[in-house]
Amino acid sequence: MAKINLKNISKHYGQVIAVRDVTLDIRDGEIFGLLGPSGCGKSTILKMICGLEDVTEGVIRIDDMVVNHLPPKDHNVSMVFQNPALFPHMSVFGNIEFPLKVKGVRREARKQKVHAIAEKLRIRDLLKRYPHELSGGEKQRVALGSALVTDPHTLLLDEPFSNLDAKLREELCREMKDLLSTLNAVVIYVTHDQQEAMLMCDRIAVMSPGLVEQVGNPTFIYHHPCTRFVAEFIGSPCINMFTSTIVPHDRGYGFTFGETVIPILVSGIQEYIHRRVVIGIRPEDIVILDDIERGHALTCVDKVQPMGHETFLTLFVAHQKLIARITGFHPVRVGDTVTIRLNIEHVHFFNEAGECLVSTTKPQKLKE
Numbered sequence: 075m076a077k078i079n080l081k082n083i084s085k086h087y088g089q090v091i092a093v094r095d096v097t098l099d100i101r102d103g104e105i106f107g108l109l110g111p112s113g114c115g116k117s118t119i120l121k122m123i124c125g126l127e128d129v130t131e132g133v134i135r136i137d138d139m140v141v142n143h144l145p146p147k148d149h150n151v152s153m154v155f156q157n158p159a160l161f162p163h164m165s166v167f168g169n170i171e172f173p174l175k176v177k178g179v180r181r182e183a184r185k186q187k188v189h190a191i192a193e194k195l196r197i198r199d200l201l202k203r204y205p206h207e208l209s210g211g212e213k214q215r216v217a218l219g220s221a222l223v224t225d226p227h228t229l230l231l232d233e234p235f236s237n238l239d240a241k242l243r244e245e246l247c248r249e250m251k252d253l254l255s256t257l258n259a260v261v262i263y264v265t266h267d268q269q270e271a272m273l274m275c276d277r278i279a280v281m282s283p284g285l286v287e288q289v290g291n292p293t294f295i296y297h298h299p300c301t302r303f304v305a306e307f308i309g310s311p312c313i314n315m316f317t318s319t320i321v322p323h324d325r326g327y328g329f330t331f332g333e334t335v336i337p338i339l340v341s342g343i344q345e346y347i348h349r350r351v352v353i354g355i356r357p358e359d360i361v362i363l364d365d366i367e368r369g370h371a372l373t374c375v376d377k378v379q380p381m382g383h384e385t386f387l388t389l390f391v392a393h394q395k396l397i398a399r400i401t402g403f404h405p406v407r408v409g410d411t412v413t414i415r416l417n418i419e420h421v422h423f424f425n426e427a428g429e430c431l432v433s434t435t436k437p438q439k440l441k442e
Contacts, residue, residue, distance in 0.1 A: 076102050076137060076227040076260045078123065083132030085118050092118045094284040095132070105254055105261040107271040107292075110281030110307070116264045120230050123262070124151045136228060151228040152221035156236055158213040160205040160220075166192075167201040170219040177224060191219045194253055211242045218250070228260045235270070247273050268308050272296070280304045297420075297435050302428035305354050311386060311397045313422075314360070318353045320346045329353060329423075331416065332371045332392040338418055342432040351431065352424040357386070357399035359417035362406070369413035375406055389414065 078100040085093040093115040100106045108116040121127040123134060125146035134141050141149050152173075160169050167188055174184040192198040195215045205213060214234055221229060235243040251274050254261050265271050271278050272292040279289045280303075288300045292308075299305035305313045318329040320343055327343055328335040329351070363369045373396070377388035380403060387398040387406065391414075398414065406412060423431040 076258070078228060078260055078262070079133075079135040080119070080123075081133045081135070083119070083122065083134060084130050085115070085122060085127060086130045091284055093122075096286050098279060098286065098289065100260050100262060101277075102260060103258060104276040105251070105263055105274055107275030107278035108262065108264045108281060109268060109271040109275075109278045110266065111283075112266055114281040114283045116266075116281060117232050120153070120232055120262060120264055123149070123228070124153050124230055125149045149228075150226065151230055152224060152226040153230040153232065154214075154217050154221045154234045156233040158205075158217035160213060160216060162205050164204070165201065166197065166203050166205075166208070166216050166219075169205070169216055170201075170223050173220060173224045187223050188219075191223045194222075195219050196249075210238055211246060214238070214246065222257075226259055228262070229254070229257070231261065231263045233265055236265070236267070243270070244273070250274070269310065280307060282307075298433060299354075299422065300430050302352065302354070302424045302430070305422060305424070305430075309356060311357050311399065313354045313356050314396045315352055315354050315424075316394045316396075317350060319348065319350055322347065329421075332394070334370050336370055336416060336418060338421065338434060340432055340434045343423060346423075346431065350426070352426070352428075354422035354424060355416055356420060357397045359420045360389075360396060360398035361415045361417060362387070362398065362400060362404065363413045363415050366413050368415060370415050371413070372411055373414050375408055375410045375412060378404075378406060378408055387412075 080096055080098040083093060083096050084091065096119065108119060110116055118127060122129050125141065125144060129142050136149060170188045170191060171184050174187060189198065192201055195218060197212060197215045197219065200208065200212060235246050238246065247270055263274050275292060277290060278292050278295065280287045280295060282303050288295055288304045295304060296308050299308065318331065320327060320329055321335055323335055323337045325337040326339065327347065328337040371391045373389040373391045375387055376390055379386040384402065385400045385404050387400060389396045389398055419434055421434045425431055
């Protein structure tokens with residue numbers, strides 16, 4: 075059973091701390107994502123796992139063996155980089171075959187393995203070509219073939235599709251998700267693209283610079299972010315954030331929204347009465363209404379962005395900008411005044427330090 079354990083690992087470059095006290099347990103057979111902005115330490119963690127970077131503090135175990143001081147060849151991992159590392163003088167067959175030659179696999183067995191992996195990756199008709207004759211997507215498939223041909227216990231993917239166009243990236247992600255799910259291996263997938271992570275990964279670790287903010291099922295994290303950073307990083311368009319005050323209400327408690335007080339039924343918020351909080355609400359939880367009486371506020375439409383299957387509206391309420399996501403086409407124009415209602419079943423409350431105080435979203439029946 076392949077597994078990886080990172081225990082309190084840190085990486086220092088002089089006075090710069092690239093990774094700080096990260097602990098992760100990555101399970102056998104899962105696709106685990108490291109998701110975060112550029113420069114947050116995702117690739118550094120990957121390089122420490124495969125032995126290309128030394129660990130400043132902490133312990134890395136692969137299959138219960140401490141690998142901190144082992145050379146890269148003894149980590150038993152394969153890695154695919156953002157830019158495919160192919161030998162230009164070798165054919166596609168030669169590039170995929172090379173790791174097997176290094177391991178001393180017999181010629182006929184090498185041939186069978188190369189053809190089998192090329193069939194899975196749909197590149198069997200490319201085996202006689204050379205890297206300069208391939209498209210970007212084809213090169214990345216060859217790089218994956220070279221990594222997979224040795225049946226590695228651990229496969230590390232460092233933003234492998236980031237240089238491809240959106241359509242091809244989505245197509246390859248779906249294909250690779252199906253293929254990688256059949257492997258008896260740990261797969262660690264690094265990306266800064268949250269949509270790609272949610273499509274590819276069984277679990278993700280959301281990272282801010284040097285730190286792991288939250289680990290869990292992508293859908294669970296979307297609905298239950300534990301910090302403001304996670305809430306703002308996951309989701310497109312970004313979650314709406316605005317400052318509010320918790321106040322008494324005839325139904326118990328409420329929060330201020332412009333000149334309105336919106337009642338909420340959630341435990342744990344009463345201790346913040348008369349205190350400032352930050353409210354987070356997703357664009358899809360802002361509803362446009364025709365009935366003024368049922369609304370929470372009148373808003374002015376500042377921008378309309380038709381996206382085909384949905385429309386994004388930029389709205390202003392008491393100088394506060396909000397983004398609303400509307401399914402399909404909506405006949406609203408810039409300058410119109412519309413009535414909105416917030417879906418109070420999906421509201422997140424954060425303190426000034428960015429910690430989630432409470433959420434009205436009901437717990438999902440998902441593993442964290």
